[in-house]
Amino acid sequence: MVKTVADLNLDDEHITIGMDDSMAEAARRLLSISGGILIVLDNDSKTKGILGNRQLIKALAENIDATSVKCSDWMEMDFFEAEMDMTIKKLMSEVQQRSPQAVVAIDDEGEFCGYFSPSDYQEAAEMLNSLKELNL
Numbered sequence: 001m002v003k004t005v006a007d008l009n010l011d012d013e014h015i016t017i018g019m020d021d022s023m024a025e026a027a028r029r030l031l032s033i034s035g036g037i038l039i040v041l042d043n044d045s046k047t048k049g050i051l052g053n054r055q056l057i058k059a060l061a062e063n064i065d066a067t068s069v070k071c072s073d074w075m076e077m078d079f080f081e082a083e084m085d086m087t088i089k090k091l092m093s094e095v096q097q098r099s100p101q102a103v104v105a106i107d108d109e110g111e112f113c114g115y116f117s118p119s120d121y122q123e124a125a126e127m128l129n130s131l132k133e134l135n136l
Contacts, residue, residue: 004086005083012036018043049077050079080098
């Protein structure tokens with residue numbers, strides 16, 4: 001009963017945005033999700049970075065022109081890519097070792113599939129504890 005990244009619901013708490021989209025558009029999208037982040041994708045649906053409230057506030061504190069500055073200028077690039085068939089145990093180990101700003105799931109082609117949110121982290125930890133208790 002090995003659980004993998006594919007067993008988690010990775011469709012919530014995020015919205016995608018393009019690298020060339022403006023920070024104003026990023027702000028609009030961030031306002032539409034509670035406590036989530038933006039996943040910055042290139043034209044091939046590959047993850048290039050993330051934008052959260054912190055990056056947006058930092059950019060605004062620098063007095064940027066939010067209508068002309070691009071997401072790619074302010075995105076955070078400290079993220080970990082987990083393949084869908086990666087075991088939860090390995091994923092949790094990697095996250096604990098690296099402590100990335102975000103974890104994203106990718107398919108065999110390296111395209112974005114989902115965001116491993118803090119609630120997903122909690123679900124994965126509970127899943128591992130349950131399996132450990134069952135000696136699996």
